[in-house]
Amino acid sequence: MTPDWIAPDWIAVDWGTSNLRAWAMGAQGVLASGGSDEGMGKLAQAEFEPALLRVIASWLGAEATPVIACGMVGARQGWMEAPYRRVPCAPVASGELMAVPTDDPRLQMMIAPGLSQAKPADVMRGEETQIAGALALLPGFDGVFCLPGTHSKWVHVSAGEVVSFQTFMTGEMFALLSQQSVLRHGMGGEGSDEDAFTQGLTDAMQRPEKISARLFTLRAEGLLNGLSPASARSRLSGLLIGLELAAAKPYWLGQRIALIGAEALSARYASALTAQGAASESLDATACTLAGLAAARGILQKAKP
Known part of the structure; x- marks a missing residue:
């Protein structure tokens, strides 16, 4: 049973076209979880922050809580566009999370950018975070990740970097x-x-x-x-x-x-x-998403002065 109020160290968010999922994260892992069907495809830009607060407001204290999000929330039609990073590159990178201004001072909102490939032209949003999580779960992995779904991805990874994908x-x-x-x-x-x-x-x-x-x-x-x-x-x-x-x-x-x-x-x-x-x-997939968002948060902390 989830307590009435918790004090997470940070909040992980996976925000796709159809759904929003969020997890309150502490030193021991997931403290609580929530979600809604208010995906990117249903929201105007001004509606993203209220939609997020409807899910996570009870987890917030007086101080600003870091919120690290991945997925279509960072698309051109999302809350704020997080420009793609071009492969070959690490799936998540130090200092390249997109800061999002918020009206609520309890939110320190950041979005992980997706990846792009010039030739053949290709893009991904959200999968890069799962790949980062998979690499954290499988240290030293060198090979191919397949992410089956609506738009399946085949991703060649070597030396911790995404080399190419289709x-x-x-x-x-x-x-x-x-x-x-x-x-x-x-x-x-x-x-x-x-x-x-x-x-x-x-x-x-x-x-x-x-x-x-x-x-x-x-x-x-x-x-x-x-x-x-x-x-x-x-x-x-x-x-x-x-x-x-x-x-x-x-x-x-x-x-x-x-x-x-x-x-x-x-x-x-x-x-x-x-x-x-x-x-x-x-x-x-959820374990990879959480591990990837945790990796992004860790990298973000290391990048701070």
């Missing part, structure tokens, strides 16, 4: 195809079919150029052969993840691979990689 719109494509395309008619309900997932994965890995045709086959099999919604959804997932793995092969082939993400989705990627003879390890 984004794949796999999760968004799955949502669009399963909910808004003609395929939606055969994909209602829930459930999964691992054999169907493996079939889709194999088809995409072997013949990625046929992906458009393989997608329509899902509709035709539903009409002609009674393909179940669970099997159709699972094969669609396999097709899209297989397409991603085929394109990302230069990243993961022969590399140490660590997955950072939700447990179920990471397990699906791990299964897909195993089918290609590639071993992987998994890290919890």
Whole structure:
């Protein structure tokens, strides 16, 4: 049970497009947590501070409390734009957190900037903090991080720096195809079919150029052969993840691979990689976010005079 009032050393915030999550942090770790559905996509610039206070006000004392945030809160449409840092570079850097002016004197607000890549053009916000946390949890890691999600990231890391990365719109494509395309008619309900997932994965890995045709086959099999919604959804997932793995092969082939993400989705990627003879390890996304924000705070403290 969370006490009525706590005195955190600092507050960690992960503020994405859809949701806001916050943790009161002390010497022993998380003292309390909270959140809301007031993500960046729902707020005008003047609404960010009130939205944050609705979640964390009860944690604040008379003195200013450091608040370190990552994610889309630092986007151009967010509270304040935190300019991207260009790779190759460390995922978080001393002195490069963006200070945000606040009306409430109890807040010392800072935002971690995202990373950018010139060629091929690519950007990330939030994932850089998870990568910093993963490096803190896996000292000496040299290899590739995969961050599956709406926009999956494959990130090459060496000597503590992000060397290069590639984004794949796999999760968004799955949502669009399963909910808004003609395929939606055969994909209602829930459930999964691992054999169907493996079939889709194999088809995409072997013949990625046929992906458009393989997608329509899902509709035709539903009409002609009674393909179940669970099997159709699972094969669609396999097709899209297989397409991603085929394109990302230069990243993961022969590399140490660590997955950072939700447990179920990471397990699906791990299964897909195993089918290609590639071993992987998994890290919890929240643990990485907190470790990354803690690293950013530690770096910030060291940068003070």
